[in-house]
Each structure stands twice: as C-alpha cells, then as structure tokens.
Amino acid sequence: MTRKKTNWIITVLLMLGSLFILFPIYLAITIAFKTPPEMAGNLLVLPKSWSFDNFKQAIEMTNFFNAFKNSFFITFFVVIFTVLTNSLVAYAIARNLHKKFYKTLYFYFLSAMFIPFPIIMLPLVKQTSAWGMDNLVGLIVLYVVFNLSFNVFIYIGYIKSIPVELEEAAIMDGASTWGVFWKVIFPLLAPMNATVAIITCLGAWNDFMLPLVLLSDQGMATLPLVQYIFQSQFSTDYNLAFASYLMALAPMILVYVFAQKWIISGVMRGSIK
Amino acid sequence: MKKNHVFMAIALPALALFFIFHTYPALQGIFYSFTDWKGYGSWNFVGVKNYLNVFKDNRAGAAYIFTFQFAIVTTIVVNIISLLIAIGLNSKIKFRKTLRAIYFLPYILSILIIGFIFNFIFAHFLPQIGTVLGSELLSKNILGDPDLAWIGIVIVAVWQGVAFNTLLYLAGLVTISEDLYEAASIDGAGIWTKFWKITFPMIAPFFTINMVLSMKNYLMVFDQIVAMTGGGPGKSTESISLLIYRGGFEGGQFAYQSANAVVYFVVIVIISIIQLKILNRREVAN
Numbered sequence: 379m380t381r382k383k384t385n386w387i388i389t390v391l392l393m394l395g396s397l398f399i400l401f402p403i404y405l406a407i408t409i410a411f412k413t414p415p416e417m418a419g420n421l422l423v424l425p426k427s428w429s430f431d432n433f434k435q436a437i438e439m440t441n442f443f444n445a446f447k448n449s450f451f452i453t454f455f456v457v458i459f460t461v462l463t464n465s466l467v468a469y470a471i472a473r474n475l476h477k478k479f480y481k482t483l484y485f486y487f488l489s490a491m492f493i494p495f496p497i498i499m500l501p502l503v504k505q506t507s508a509w510g511m512d513n514l515v516g517l518i519v520l521y522v523v524f525n526l527s528f529n530v531f532i533y534i535g536y537i538k539s540i541p542v543e544l545e546e547a548a549i550m551d552g553a554s555t556w557g558v559f560w561k562v563i564f565p566l567l568a569p570m571n572a573t574v575a576i577i578t579c580l581g582a583w584n585d586f587m588l589p590l591v592l593l594s595d596q597g598m599a600t601l602p603l604v605q606y607i608f609q610s611q612f613s614t615d616y617n618l619a620f621a622s623y624l625m626a627l628a629p630m631i632l633v634y635v636f637a638q639k640w641i642i643s644g645v646m647r648g649s650i651k
Numbered sequence: 652m653k654k655n656h657v658f659m660a661i662a663l664p665a666l667a668l669f670f671i672f673h674t675y676p677a678l679q680g681i682f683y684s685f686t687d688w689k690g691y692g693s694w695n696f697v698g699v700k701n702y703l704n705v706f707k708d709n710r711a712g713a714a715y716i717f718t719f720q721f722a723i724v725t726t727i728v729v730n731i732i733s734l735l736i737a738i739g740l741n742s743k744i745k746f747r748k749t750l751r752a753i754y755f756l757p758y759i760l761s762i763l764i765i766g767f768i769f770n771f772i773f774a775h776f777l778p779q780i781g782t783v784l785g786s787e788l789l790s791k792n793i794l795g796d797p798d799l800a801w802i803g804i805v806i807v808a809v810w811q812g813v814a815f816n817t818l819l820y821l822a823g824l825v826t827i828s829e830d831l832y833e834a835a836s837i838d839g840a841g842i843w844t845k846f847w848k849i850t851f852p853m854i855a856p857f858f859t860i861n862m863v864l865s866m867k868n869y870l871m872v873f874d875q876i877v878a879m880t881g882g883g884p885g886k887s888t889e890s891i892s893l894l895i896y897r898g899g900f901e902g903g904q905f906a907y908q909s910a911n912a913v914v915y916f917v918v919i920v921i922i923s924i925i926q927l928k929i930l931n932r933r934e935v936a937n
Contacts (some may be wrong), residue, residue: 389744396753397737398810402768403756405776409867414652419775459846463665470661480658483666489675494871494919496895497912500690500905501679523668584761586874593902603765605878609767623764630759638752641759646822649815649860 386442391459403631410621432621439611440622444597445604446629449480449583452514452600456521456582462572464526468533469559475534475543484534492525503591512594520592521582529574532648537563569647576644583630601626666691679907690905701910711911713886714894717801721890722869725805729812730861736813737820738761751821758814762807766878769807769862770794773879778830797887804888807875812868816861823854859930870919891915 397453409417410447411425412434430541437482474480508514540563588601599607605626610618634641654887682906683879684701709770709800712801724911742750759766775794827850835845851858873892876882882889899908 383743384744385743388739388742392736392739392744392750392754393746395739396750399739399753402765402772402810405772406768407770417775419660421779446907451889466661470658470665474658474662480662481664486666487669490669492652492813492828492867492920492923493677494912494916496871496892497680497909497916498673498676499895499913500899500912501676504690505672505676505679519795520672522784523672526665526669527673542653551683555654557676572829578899580759583757584763586763586877591896602761605764605767616775619767619935620818626764627760630761631756634752634756638755642755642818645758645815646818647702647820649822 389599391514398620403627406620406624406627409616411625412617413616419496432617434627436618436622439618440604441597442604442622442625444599445599445626448514448598449600452517453579453582455518456525457520457575457578460525460529460578461521461575463569464529464574465533465564465571466559467526468530469537469563470599471530472534472537484530487527487530491531499587499591506592507594508515514593514598516590517589521578521585525574525578525581529578531573533567533570536567540566572640573644574646576641577648582632607608673849676784677771681913682912683906684830684913686906688875688906690713690899691903694847694906696864697906701907702914704907705911705914709889710889711894714889714891717888718870718890719874721804721808721872725812726865728805729865730808730840730858733813733816733861734820734858737824737846738846740821741815741824743752754817757811758818760811762811762874763878765811766807766841766875769810770879771802779783797884800884800888802873804831804875805878807879808869808872812865816865819861820854824850827853854932856937857871859927862930863926866926867919867923870922911914 405421408425409421411428412432413426416426441551471480472584475484482629484582502520503512506512506520510516511519544562544566545558549555553561585600587605588607589598591601594639596607605623608622609619611623623636683694685696685698686694687697687700736754740747740754744750760912773794778790778792781787781791794803820872831849832845835849838849871892872890873896876888877888880888882893889910893906895912896912902908
C-alpha cells in the first residue's frame, strides 16, 4: 500500500473551522470570569483577574447544587432503568418476531418515533398532574417509557446478530429464559448497552421541553430549566448569567474530555444501526 | 414458568406503559381536537371547526411558513457543511482525533444554553465587531429584526446540528475502500468526478437518513427559539411547537392547539414519506 502524504491544506482548513466551534465556549469562559465594567471593552480579551465571585453568586442565586442534584438524579436513574428494561423488552420482541403479536408490537414502538412530542404534550401534562406525576419520579418514568421506541429498534438489530445456539446451550444446562437473558444475552449486549446509556444520558441531561411542561415545582428544576427560569433575573448581568451557563455545561464537557473517544464511537454505533 | 409466558410477562407491561403514557395522550389529543375544551371546565363537540380555523388562522399560517423555511434551509446547510467536514476528517490529515472530537463537541451540549450564548453573540459581540469594522449589517442585532431573526436561529441550529451529521457521514466514508479512488485516478478521474461517481453513491444511504432525520428534527424546533428570540420580534420566529406550547398552556386553546398538533403530525409524516420515496428512488437510480 502506498502511504499518502499529509494533506496540510485540509488540516489547516479544518483547524480554522474548529475555531467556530470553540469560539462560543471561549466567550462563555472568559465572560464568566469578567466583571460588568470589563464588558464595555473588547469582548475578545482575557479577563483581568480569574476570580470566582461570579460563580459563587450564580450558585447562590440559582441554587445550582439543587438543580445539579435534580439533573443528576434524573439522568442516573433514567440511564439505569432504560438500559435494564429496554434491552429486556427488545430481547423478548427480537426472539419472537415470527409471531404476529410481537411483530405488531415492534412496528407499534417503531411508528411512535414519527409522532411529534407536541401532539401528546397537552394531554400528557393534564394526565401526569392528575396522577401526581408532575415530579422527578414522573419524569424518570416517562423518559424510560418513551425511550423504548428508539432503543427497541437499535437493540433488536443487534440481538438478531447473536446466534440463538448460545441461548439453547444455556437452556440445556438448565438456565431459565430469565437466567439466559441476564447471564448470556445482557453481557453480550455490552457495546449496545454502552451506546444506549450514552445517548440516554445526553438526552436526559440536556432535555428542556419535558421538564418545562411537566414540573410544577421550581425546586425540582433541572439545570437547563434553571437557566430559563433565571433568564429574566440575570437581566443584563451577563457575567453572572455566563457563570451559570458555564457551570451547567461543565459537567458534560468534563465527561466528554475524558471519554470522548468512547462517546463518539458509542453514538456512531447507534446511528448506523 | 414457560418460555413463552416469560416473554409475555415482559412484553405486556411494556405495551401497557407505552400505551398509557404515549398512545393514550395522543388519542386524547385527537379526541379533544373535535371539542371546544379550554383545558379546564366543561366542553362541547364542535366537529371539524378547530381544523377549519387552523387553516384560516394567520398566526398558525405564519408559524408553518417560518418552521418550513427554517427546517428546509437548516437541513440543506447542515448537510452540505457536514459532508464537507466529514470528507476533510476522512482524508489524510494531522490531529484527526482531536479535530473530530472538537467537531462533535456541540452534540453533547444543551441546545437551550448554547442558544443563550449565541443570543449574546448576536446582541453584543457581533455589533461590537460591526462597529469597529464600520459595517452597518453587523452593527445591529439581527435577532431584533423581524426579517433577519430567523437566520440567527439557523446559525445556532447549524452550529449544533453539524456535529451529529458529520459523524454519520464519517461512518459512511470509512467504508469506502481507498482502492476505488486509486483505480479512478488511474482512469484519469478528477476530484469532482470521484466525488459524484464514488463518494456520493457510496454514502447515499447515510445522506437519506441525515436528510430525513434533520428535516424531522428541525420541523420540531423549540429550544433554540426559546433561547434566542422567544418567537419574536413580533411573531416572526414562532415555530409550530412554540405556538402549540404557548396557545395550549398559556392561551386557553387546549382543543384548538390539539387540532393544530394533529395537522402538524400529518404534515411531518407526509414529508418523511415523500423524502424517503424521492431519496430512495435516487439511490436506486444511481
């Protein structure tokens, strides 16, 4: 095989392009550390001092740790329950696709992907508040159930590639269907579990619309929702607002810096299924 | 327990839960779209009156036009830029891993918060640059201009949307063998010919998926608008989702906006089907 030379023109173009991606983040970081008088000057320069005062004030004002706790609580349990239940449901469907009931169920979940959220939004909010589900637990239940639609689709594609013989061998050894799934299939699904966990985590952590319409108590607000609620109170204090935005973005950025390779390959695996 | 019973014991609760929290609300929405319910109090059946009103409603009409304009332009721009970046990332370059990580970064960030940051860029940063450069176009906040505000929203959506689409195109590009390009080079094919005869046909399935998914996502645009313009100035950037949200929760138009949501749903399904048909035919033709 011939080794090609590095294409420096494309390298430089891509590096220039990446500045467009990084610029808003740079702006968010520098403004979060600046003081209101500095905002009158050149916005591109670095802050005069790296003081954390804006962050302290933003934490107090938005009750940051409470919102962080809410977002974390939701994301954590949504990821766990989504992976455990959605894989199980997909397995039950995948191994019975030759039966009419399961095939119908498969297309039922699949077709739900085409239903825009606004069509169910208004009645759903009435329903959840009537049933006392206008809280964090209610949100978790809804995410896990709604996730079925997409996850069943990508899990089934993967389960089909696992030979049935593996399960039959385990059954010969006396394992139950339940045991076969947890001991044989679930571990084999590891790459897909990772993909589903990553996509679910990003979805739950960043979602704005469902918490906005569902949650009735401001104390339950998630990180994105808090930024929206405090938007009017930040008013023209952009330093405070950006400190708050940055803290809301930081957890995901930190995770991404350390796990980007894993996250990218996980999302890619899900998207080409 | 027998094997079949175990499978049933798994599938039935899943079906029940999904029906209760997804299908049942959808059916309720359709049901109420034929009533005059405000979201509280008593109601009467009004037949298809709500539907007729949606078609006569200027505000709804404007929301549909804005949403379509936004979705079509964003889908096209996102896919062109993504494809270019993916081809770039797939060529022989330095720092590939790092560049790929940077271009994918927007995918993991909250759209709402990114919208707030861009709101500031349009309102304060660009005008500052514009004043220094003496450019009149840049020195005003485009989000405050009813004719230009939608472009600001396209820019945020593109900034973020490129991440995922690039990744999908990249997944398609890595499957193309280097030998194909070498063989084409020997036959004297230029870059342009190679792109249209090799690259594009090979990634056509990814192109189809990207076009359909992007279009569907952008027709549902909500977060970006809440963060950037709140639907303004006036109602110039009010999307269909935002209209349903506002009218349904704040305007006492539960039944009316339910009818609007049903129309919206039908529109999305029709567009998805048309796109799949056209794009699939083109794939076969190639």
